[in-house]
Amino acid sequence: MERQEIIDGLIEILRTIRTVDQTKLVNVTEETDFLTDLTTPSTELINIAAKAEQKFGVEFEDDDIDELGSKVKDVVDLVLRAKERGKV
Amino acid sequence: MEMTGRRVAVVGMAGVFPTCTGLEDFSDKLFSNKSLIREWDVAKAYGKQVRSIVSGFVTEAEMNLEAIYSEILPSYPEVYIDHLERIPNINLATADLGSIWAMLASREAIDMAGWTEKETQSEATGVIIASGGGANEIVRSAWHGFFQLGMKTRISGAHTVDRSMFYREAANVSCFIKNKGICESIGSACATGLGNIGHAYRMIKFGLQDRVVTGGVEATALESFLGFDGMYILSRGFPAAESSRPFDLNRNGFVCSFGAGIVCLEEYEMAKARGANILGVIDNYFNNSDGDGDMFYPGFDGQKRLWKGLLGTSGFVPDVVKVHGTSTPIGDPVELMSTVDCLGTSNYHVSAPKSQFGHMLGAAGSVEFVASLLMLREQKVLPCLNSITLNPELESFQKSENWEGPQEPLAAFRDLLPEQTFEKEINSVVCLNYGFGGTNSSILVSKDNS
Numbered sequence: 001m002e003r004q005e006i007i008d009g010l011i012e013i014l015r016t017i018r019t020v021d022q023t024k025l026v027n028v029t030e031e032t033d034f035l036t037d038l039t040t041p042s043t044e045l046i047n048i049a050a051k052a053e054q055k056f057g058v059e060f061e062d063d064d065i066d067e068l069g070s071k072v073k074d075v076v077d078l079v080l081r082a083k084e085r086g087k088v
Numbered sequence: 089m090e091m092t093g094r095r096v097a098v099v100g101m102a103g104v105f106p107t108c109t110g111l112e113d114f115s116d117k118l119f120s121n122k123s124l125i126r127e128w129d130v131a132k133a134y135g136k137q138v139r140s141i142v143s144g145f146v147t148e149a150e151m152n153l154e155a156i157y158s159e160i161l162p163s164y165p166e167v168y169i170d171h172l173e174r175i176p177n178i179n180l181a182t183a184d185l186g187s188i189w190a191m192l193a194s195r196e197a198i199d200m201a202g203w204t205e206k207e208t209q210s211e212a213t214g215v216i217i218a219s220g221g222g223a224n225e226i227v228r229s230a231w232h233g234f235f236q237l238g239m240k241t242r243i244s245g246a247h248t249v250d251r252s253m254f255y256r257e258a259a260n261v262s263c264f265i266k267n268k269g270i271c272e273s274i275g276s277a278c279a280t281g282l283g284n285i286g287h288a289y290r291m292i293k294f295g296l297q298d299r300v301v302t303g304g305v306e307a308t309a310l311e312s313f314l315g316f317d318g319m320y321i322l323s324r325g326f327p328a329a330e331s332s333r334p335f336d337l338n339r340n341g342f343v344c345s346f347g348a349g350i351v352c353l354e355e356y357e358m359a360k361a362r363g364a365n366i367l368g369v370i371d372n373y374f375n376n377s378d379g380d381g382d383m384f385y386p387g388f389d390g391q392k393r394l395w396k397g398l399l400g401t402s403g404f405v406p407d408v409v410k411v412h413g414t415s416t417p418i419g420d421p422v423e424l425m426s427t428v429d430c431l432g433t434s435n436y437h438v439s440a441p442k443s444q445f446g447h448m449l450g451a452a453g454s455v456e457f458v459a460s461l462l463m464l465r466e467q468k469v470l471p472c473l474n475s476i477t478l479n480p481e482l483e484s485f486q487k488s489e490n491w492e493g494p495q496e497p498l499a500a501f502r503d504l505l506p507e508q509t510f511e512k513e514i515n516s517v518v519c520l521n522y523g524f525g526g527t528n529s530s531i532l533v534s535k536d537n538s
Binding site for chain 1: 139318319320324340384
């Protein structure tokens with residue numbers, strides 16, 4: 001799975017979360033920070049993780065979510081790691 | 089506009105406490121720096137579905153109670169029975185687990201208060217008790233029977249409403265003790281336990297009642313635990329006794345616990361006149377809101393205003409501050425900073441009883457109020473257990489340009505946070521509790537030295 005494909009999928013997820021400022025969803029890059037750039041309430045990060053698991057067909061480890069950073073690239077890395085683990 | 093009113097005494101206390109046989113066992117364990125938190129087999133049974141497995145839980149068997157399940161809908165508790173026959177069957181029929189705990193503790197507290205039947209059943213005696221969560225054990229099965237199994241409503245009909253409604257604990261206690269005064273519940277999330285006591289205090293202070301049985305309850309309920317587990321807000325990765333660690337650098341969430349705290353309040357002069365043993369005198373109760381639009385995070389400004397509302401500008405410093413101290417990353421330092429901002433850095437100590445028994449949600453404020461009364465009785469300060477390492481760096485919110493609070497890191501306040509119990513002359517304790525929605529509550533309770 002390509003990184004851009006995951007970013008596109010993340011943007012689709014963010015469109016379903018009403019407390020995310022939808023006007024900020026243009027020009028989302030790997031460096032975009034959910035909390036500071038997209039004004040996502042920190043309590044929504046759990047929902048984003050749960051929706052990402054479903055969308056990308058992966059299962060995250062609790063430890064990975066606990067240590068997750070708040071940038072788009074952190075979630076992309078998390079999804080790819082989970083995909084690798086799923087292949088084993 | 090502050091109105092003067094009558095003084096209010098605490099004349100009875102009781103509760104339900106994890107791993108404890110009763111109030112004295114609770115006192116002994118607390119003052120020997122013990123933890124009441126264990127690994128919870130009920131949560132562990134769900135394996136990877138849950139993140140956390142520790143709790144200060146209380147089983148039915150430990151309270152000599154037992155659920156008798158319906159033969160028609162096997163998971164539905166038809167009734168809870170009392171193996172020690174302390175509660176009449178007619179009262180058990182309308183009670184969920186928490187309501188039974190409330191009735192047991194009310195009986196014990198009233199006995200300690202020494203109220204006669206006439207005083208208890210009077211129009212001047214009220215019941216103000218509440219819990220935070222719903223009666224999940226009952227509701228879960230009732231709706232499963234209806235929606236998934238297609239059963240008729242009458243299968244769970246007779247006692248689902250009374251055993252699951254908000255206010256059920258007060259209703260059951262009132263039916264049990266037959267008071268003719270006020271009967272109601274105050275809900276304020278994790279400030280509920282203190283909020284009911286504060287409301288009862290105001291009823292007596294302003295002459296609406298002479299006596300009130302009051303407090304908070306949170307019966308062992310898996311769904312309450314699961315709800316918080318799903319928010320990633322529960323402590324994880326420590327041995328059970330080390331998992332509640334308010335102020336410690338490595339804290340990562342609170343321990344979801346269960347219990348009940350019930351106290352009897354009485355107008356001071358009446359209590360004195362009949363020779364009652366006065367456990368404490370409530371000098372003031374004050375509550376407010378953060379007003380910053382945030383449902384979850386505590387507000388420094390709201391807490392500063394709380395202190396001002398409770399103590400005014402008198403410069404009074406209590407001997408002990410019993411903090412809310414949940415062991416969450418942001419809540420703990422905000423609370424300590426607002427305390428230091430108001431009281432300074434010396435002449436008092438901070439107790440964090442959640443470090444010993446976790447966060448009892450709707451019961452927290454009331455059980456911690458009982459712990460504060462025990463501090464007044466024993467003249468010992470309860471610890472901030474597990475607060476081993478304090479952050480030597482500033483918290484991130486202290487670095488923001490809007491920050492107007494203390495400029496020192498948590499580590500600078502080590503002297504205020506005892507890691508173990510110690511003896512001290514204690515004449516006054518301030519209790520603090522906060523809840524989702526930005527609600528803040530505080531009480532000042534003193535030793536009766538007259």
